Amino acid sequence: MPSPRQARWLLLRAEDALTSEEHLYRAALLEENPAIREAQQLAADFGALVRAKDLPALAVWFERAEASAQPEIRSFTTGLRRDQAAVEAAITSRWTNGQTEGQVNRLKDLKRQMFGRAKLDLLRKRFLHIA
Numbered sequence: 560m561p562s563p564r565q566a567r568w569l570l571l572r573a574e575d576a577l578t579s580e581e582h583l584y585r586a587a588l589l590e591e592n593p594a595i596r597e598a599q600q601l602a603a604d605f606g607a608l609v610r611a612k613d614l615p616a617l618a619v620w621f622e623r624a625e626a627s628a629q630p631e632i633r634s635f636t637t638g639l640r641r642d643q644a645a646v647e648a649a650i651t652s653r654w655t656n657g658q659t660e661g662q663v664n665r666l667k668d669l670k671r672q673m674f675g676r677a678k679l680d681l682l683r684k685r686f687l688h689i690a
Contacts, residue, residue: 570598594629605620605624614647
């Protein structure tokens with residue numbers, strides 16, 4: 560029996576990436592609970608429209624998500640609507656800040672590892688050594 564975290568990733572992965580056992584478990588989850596099926600479909604559709612950079616599909620997706628029976632989905636949609644210009648820019652722009660976010664994440668991880676172990680001079684040397 561997968562943990563809740565494993566089940567979440569099982570629902571988000573592409574069907575062709577699943578083993579036969581994972582495929583059966585996923586099908587049972589989706590059949591058992593309509594709320595899970597709805598959330599999985601909306602998440603898959605949102606991911607597909609972002610990857611395809613399909614801006615017209617975003618309006619349709621917003622309508623479907625706002626009509627959802629799940630409060631978490633409606634709340635997520637409300638947050639996206641608040642910053643809709645940024646969402647549309649992320650879909651239409653060819654530019655990304657993924658590289659920057661990756662570097663910031665790496666430095667934050669290093670900072671957490673060094674917390675309470677060294678003074679600023681050693682932390683600085685470690686940052687510079689990694690860069």
